[in-house]
Amino acid sequence: MLLDRAGDDAYNTVYYAQGYGFSGGCGLLMDIAGDDRYIADDTDLVHIGDETPKHNESDAQGYGAGRRGDHTDGHNMSGGLGILDDLDGDDFYSAGVFAQGSGYWFGYGVLNDERGDDRYRGVFFNLGASAHFAIGVLFDNEGNDQSDLVMTLGFGTAHDGSAAFYIDVDGDDVYTMSAADERAVSLGSSLNNSFSLFANIRGNDRYAPVGNTMGYSMARRGGEWAQYGPTTGLFFDIGGSDEYLAGPGSENGSWKEHHDVGRGLYGFGIDTDAGLIRFERE
Ligand SMILES: [Ca+2]
Numbered sequence: 001m002l003l004d005r006a007g008d009d010a011y012n013t014v015y016y017a018q019g020y021g022f023s024g025g026c027g028l029l030m031d032i033a034g035d036d037r038y039i040a041d042d043t044d045l046v047h048i049g050d051e052t053p054k055h056n057e058s059d060a061q062g063y064g065a066g067r068r069g070d071h072t073d074g075h076n077m078s079g080g081l082g083i084l085d086d087l088d089g090d091d092f093y094s095a096g097v098f099a100q101g102s103g104y105w106f107g108y109g110v111l112n113d114e115r116g117d118d119r120y121r122g123v124f125f126n127l128g129a130s131a132h133f134a135i136g137v138l139f140d141n142e143g144n145d146q147s148d149l150v151m152t153l154g155f156g157t158a159h160d161g162s163a164a165f166y167i168d169v170d171g172d173d174v175y176t177m178s179a180a181d182e183r184a185v186s187l188g189s190s191l192n193n194s195f196s197l198f199a200n201i202r203g204n205d206r207y208a209p210v211g212n213t214m215g216y217s218m219a220r221r222g223g224e225w226a227q228y229g230p231t232t233g234l235f236f237d238i239g240g241s242d243e244y245l246a247g248p249g250s251e252n253g254s255w256k257e258h259h260d261v262g263r264g265l266y267g268f269g270i271d272t273d274a275g276l277i278r279f280e281r282e
C-alpha cells in the first residue's frame with residue numbers, strides 16, 4: 001500500500017505498479033490531495049503483451065490480474081485486486097494496455113477519482129475494461145474531465161465472461177478515441193457473455209467514439225451460449241445538453257444495437273434528462 005497525504009505528485013512507472021494486484025494479492029495506491037500525474041510509460045517499448053506491438057502492457061493504475069494457463073500449460077491462478085484511489089485535485093493519468101480500472105483472468109481493478117478536472121489517456125483494455133472472467137471499474141465523481149481511449153476497448157467494455165463499469169458523476173466531459181483500429185469498441189459495450197455499463201450523470205458532454213459503441217453487444221459463439229450467458233451492453237447519459245459526434249447516440253434519444261445471432265444479446269443506449277428505466281427480459 002502506498003498512501004500519500006499531500007502535495008502535487010508525479011508517479012512514473014513502466015509496468016506492475018500504481019495499484020496493481022496479482023494472484024492472491026492486493027495493491028493499493030491512495031493519494032489524498034494535490035494535482036497528480038500518474039504515468040505508466042508506453043513509449044519505450046520494453047514490456048509488450050499479446051494485444052499490440054505498438055504499446056507496452058502497463059498492468060497499472062487500478063489493475064487486477066491472474067495467470068491464464070488454459071491455452072498454454074494448464075496452470076491457472078485467479079487474479080488479485082488492484083486499486084488506485086485519488087481523492088482530490090486535477091489529475092493526469094496515462095498508461096499503455098491494461099490499466100485505469102481494468103481486470104484480467106478472475107482479477108478486479110478499480111480506479112476511483114473523487115474530485116477535480118481530470119485527464120485520462122489509456123490504450124486498449126483501459127478506463128473501465130475487463131477480459132476473461134474479470135471486473136474493471138472506473139469511477140470519476142466530480143469535475144470536467146477529458147478522456148482519450150487509444151486503439152480500442154474501454155469506457156466500460158467487457159470481454160469473455162467479464163463485467164465492466166464506467167461511471168462519471170457531474171461535470172462537462174469529453175470522450176475521444178485516438179488511433180482507433182478495426183476492433184474499436186467502447187462506451188458500455190459487451191463481447192461474449194459479459195455485462196457492461198457506461199453511465200454519465202449530469203453535465204454537458206461530448207462523445208466522439210469510433211467503431212462499435214454506446215450499448216453494443218456481440219457474441220461470437222451466439223446460439224445457446226448467448227442464451228444461457230447473456231451479453232449485455234448499456235449506455236446511459238442522464239442530464240445535460242450533449243453532443244454526439246459519432247456512434248448511434250443522440251440528444252434525448254434512445255437506440256438499440258446487436259448482432260442478430262440469437263437470443264441473449266442486449267445492447268441499449270439512452271440519453272435522457274431524468275427518470276427510471278425498467279427492463280423486461282423475455
Ligand atoms: Ca490528486
Ligand SMILES: [Ca+2]
Binds near residue numbers: 144
Ligand atoms: Ca474528475
Ligand SMILES: [Ca+2]
Binds near residue numbers: 143144168169172173
Ligand atoms: Ca466528470
Ligand SMILES: [Ca+2]
Binds near residue numbers: 204205242
Ligand atoms: Ca450529459
